[in-house]
Amino acid sequence: MEISCLEVIQELSKYVDEDVNSQLRAQIEAHLANCAHCTAIYDGMRNVITLIGDAHSFELPAGFSKRLKARLAREK
Numbered sequence: 001m002e003i004s005c006l007e008v009i010q011e012l013s014k015y016v017d018e019d020v021n022s023q024l025r026a027q028i029e030a031h032l033a034n035c036a037h038c039t040a041i042y043d044g045m046r047n048v049i050t051l052i053g054d055a056h057s058f059e060l061p062a063g064f065s066k067r068l069k070a071r072l073a074r075e076k
Contacts, residue, residue, distance in 0.1 A: 002027070003027040003030075008028055008031050009038065012045055
């Protein structure tokens, strides 16, 4: 049985956490193999998880926060 993009997107978090049954896992994997849109969403989700889980941090350039706030205020 095929699974729709909506169903895949709704289950991706559980899929990443390996919290889906083997049948649903197989359906999602088959769908991802043939759907560039869902694969892009899945890859993006994995990238975010990797970045959040990375213990490394970096310092923002001096004045970054001030410039960001000023730009956001101008765009309102």
